[in-house]
Amino acid sequence: MREEIMMAAGETMLLIDQSRCVGCHACETACKMENNVPPGPRWMEVVEHESVDAAGDVALSFLPLNCRHCADAPCIAVCPTQALARDGLGLVRLERERCIGCGECLFVCPFGAPQFGEDRLMQKCHGCRERRARNLPTACAQYCPSGALRCATPRELSHLVRTSRAALGAARAD
């Protein structure tokens, strides 16, 4: 069972498949290195959750949490200075010079995506806009070993999802 969350940027989308994530943090490291983010702010963070059922069985879930570039982004709605806006690629773009560091975005973001570093102004995942313009996947997707993060065109991703479902269906029919 999987959950797909997609964020689009022009030609490509990022598929986040929670069921494949194993919490190895490779995406976080890749993101930090790609964007030179010092310790503190985490544009991408994989959060692990442990739950125990009545029988004592332990289940783990892993959530790669970055800015999801929401279609109806609450951060854009609450930003008092219009530092956040949707750009031509459909990404939630942050214009840091407009940010006043009021923290409003943080409190409405369901993903805890807004980060505050040394300068106490907001920073967050920009969706690897420039990499994608050069036909590269997002840094997090490029270095994800488990296929939990995949960056490709909607056509490729839908094909991927459909073929894996079809294989599953065929296997069940056997």
Next chain:
Amino acid sequence: MQTPEVWSRHTELVLMWGCNASAAGIHQEIGYLYDAMERGARLIVVDPIVTAVASKAHLHLRPRPSTDAALALGMINHIVSRNLHDQDYLERHTQGFSQLMEEAGQWTLERTREVTGVPEGLIAQAAEEYATHRSLLECGYGHQRYTNGHRTQQAISALAAVCGHMGQPGAHCNFMEVGAAYTGFLNSARVQNPPGADIKKTRLISISHFGPALRAAQDPPIKGIIKWRGSLITQQPDARGMIEAVKGLDFLVSIDQFLTDDTDWSDLVLPACTIFEQWGVHPSYRHQYLQLQVPVLEPQHESMPDIDFWAELARRMGYEAYFPREWTGLDWLRLLLPDDFPLEQAMHPHGPVRLPERFCPPVPNWDGNFQTPSGKIELYSGVYAERAQRFPGEWDPVPRYVPSAESPDGDPERAARYPLLVVSQHPATRTHSQFGNLPYIQEIEGPATAMLHPDDAAARGIAEHDRIRIYNDRADSHVLAHLTRKVLPGTVELDSGRWIKTGGNVNLLIHPRAAGPRDVGDGVMAEYDMQLDGHTIPYFNLLVEVEKA
């Protein structure tokens, strides 16, 4: 080893044993595992810890640490009792089934449950599913990190043989091995001893007994060490004893990129260049592809490729003829690889390339032939029986469960004082002790933390994130507590590879021992067969007590 792009397309069930594919070698396997699961394959994981990959499994068996041999024998017995074994395969390609069953036959589900703690129904279900599917057995090192590790692996391998799950696409017993090295593809002898050179054969030191061996070696005694590409102190059991042994040396040289625990004790630190500045070769534990590493930078400052250092040392010791000055790392690689290997194709952007099939067939053992004297799988090992005549050790020809040293079953007296068993996993964020000094990694990992079962914590008045002292009569280590049911009661998890100088190193607490079968005594050996003699380091044979610091 059956390579994952083959098994992932054919297997119906993956039995992953002692193998945290979600952290160790994560880039090599997990994607293939998911591909197989998306095709409908079942996943059974045997691991005392709820690892990420275990959390994805259809069945998860959590034996008490070091009892895996009992579990495997119990599964074998159940399979045979239900007549789910592959009689035809056993007759044609194995020998010693009856001797195996003399041992395995004693392992009823009830007794297996008593020893391993795994519920009977779950053992039976896992055994039946394994036997009745086209099943791949994927072995890690987890169950081998005990003094009985060799017996455990023997038992697990026997499980695959009993079901005939060998040598078919999608059904095999995969053991972590660098296929390229085992199959003779990489001929290290040609590099260690260049053609024509007369270099004396040296003694061998067991990796598990490094500290004791340094002191024990005589005629001549060991007075100096040059160490590179590894951590002498951080990664060895009894890290403190290791430091004492190192202090007794006249001369210690470290070739390193960073100031590590080792360099702190070194007389000389030579700057190593990074992988970006030298030639290299990358085989794998888990697949059969190979990539050549091409330098993309000139060595910076005074650093030099390791091979240049060794070549220069050899020249100054009078072996100049065998170490031509114009040779680069690439020339040494040529020597290491078969003459007909297409070097250029293995380099970026063409590489990696698959290893030649004559070394690494896609479906090994497809013809039912094995590299044993009998050409069969020896469930009763004639080789062991024979080797027992030459070397002391635990050369049991059939697999048996024998309690492991320094475990609750193996040493109840010690366990009364130090009741908790430590399992030290490899974290996904480091490769052993590598990368532990990087700020990004330190941020992601946070401070050194041990996992404690909430019941064990409650009994000791320990709360989440309390600072705790993990100790035995050898040493102690101060870390933070993380209360989690990912570990079994009576078990503590403390990551391996933490640096001593940054805190939380587990090896300080471990007594140096060797897993069998061969008893290596003080660790100094004249000869050694790495496929037979075993003696991996039993890192998990460690009993401790924990208290709030």
Next chain:
Amino acid sequence: MRHVVLGAGPAGLAALASIRRADPSARITLVSGEPGPPYARMALPYYLSGELSGRLLYPHPASWYRSPGVELRFGDPAEELDLPRREVLLAGGDRLRFDRLLIATGSRPQLREAPGIHLPQVHTLWTLADARRLRRKAAGAQEVVIWGAGMVAFLAAKALLAPGRRVHFVCRAEHLLRRALDREAAALLEQVLEEAGAVLHRGVNLAEIRPGPGKRCRVLLTDGRELPSDLVLVALGVLPNLDWLGDAPLARRQGLLVDGSLETSASGVFAAGDVAEVPDCITGEPVVPALWSVAVDQGRVAGLNMAGHRLSCDPALRANTIVFHRYVVATLGCPLLQDGTVVHRQLDRARRTYRCLVLSRGRLVGAILAGDVTAAGYLRTLLRRGVRVADPDEVWEAVP
């Protein structure tokens, strides 16, 4: 990069701070036509009325300006722009070369010829020098006439209204602050002013000023009335300070035309504050808002863009406060828009509060608050965002 900033008002100072922050290696020359360190023109009425001591007129201590690369030229106004040579000529004769130039020379009071306008009793209140002079002159003044009824006039009155003194407004319109307030809000403000000693002469203009008797003069109105006066203040609004540009080839209408980054028609030359003509946030029409808050915002953006950023400046949102003693009126957006608007008014004469929301095509386009202006910041945000609102209740619900 050599930056020249002309003007040390809110726009100029905001620009200076921005350039310094964005490019610590920049060389910046700050030019001001007025002598002495930059002061807050907004605060002059409070200085004149004695509420604020002279020393607090200066927003920044001298140390604030002292930083590597910053040079100050006070009291030496720019006289000519030599675009081909990328130089500014100062009155003192120096030529300043620039890579980036900011024109933030602000406004000057609008004057109109009238008989007697040059009499010694006639003043303007714009600069610190004016305020200092008026502080002396106003000391014994009992009757003051203010020619005008706009914002500058109001500020003058605010400074000069005091016990024992009458201040007359010569107001051509039906009420004060005709360009900012509607009738209802103006009435409340007028009431407060009148209680403090103001006298409004509505629907008339100044015809002539005659000297005498004694130190006084007499102001003749167009309806024939005559107001004896100790002091006459001409407060007819302000004009952008652009005359010094002569025929320099910079596109201009009311003010200098700028693009979204506040760059003028000449590359590398920016304009901010009262000299810049920008689109209005609500109507989209070009305006010269001449507002302090707009100047601060533009100065900041222009400074950043001079230092290499590519920031677009928001269209000007006109928002202002009118404060007399403890009575406050806030105007936001375009509350006086007529076409197609729906106006919601809530007036409480007893409590002297008034609030007015102007909606157009389902959006808030303007608001006036009087008496209680707590909601002003929120309304400003709603206006800025162009938030859709069905009815006024929805607006008030959004305001804590």
Next chain:
Amino acid sequence: MTVKQLLHLDPQRCDGCGDCVTACAALGHPARLRVRSSAANPGANGALACCRHCERPLCAAVCPTACLQVGSNGVVLPRPERCVGCRLCLVACPLGGMVFDAQGKAGKCDLCLELGRRGHPPACVASCAKGALQLVDLGNQSALQRRALAEHRGAHLKHHLGGGPSRAGGA
């Protein structure tokens, strides 16, 4: 660097009782925060009107007399002797942070620095029986949110899969 702290109102917990406003006013100045009852607009931003101690405060930028300043601790404070009561800050602040006293002087939340020095939480936080008002630091808040989300998603995933993906067994 001192960790930047600010007040956070959890609109789900707030019932609009107004105790925080009373507690603030009890300190001897007009209340420096206002709260809109969560019933009116649950979960929406803006339920709390109070200073956020912005890093680049709009109130300070627009203040003609440089009355408002960011202290080294990140707290935005007025210097009352400089305030002329022009209210430009009030109009500039999008979050309702500015409050004016009877003399027309600017005041605003100072996060109860004085109480903080003595080890007490801000008066409003202390007064909130529902735990709706909290003093949080910017970084930890996102970590908390992420954990809460993971918890929520974890439960969801488990429910979705009918009791989790694995059947585990062990000692």
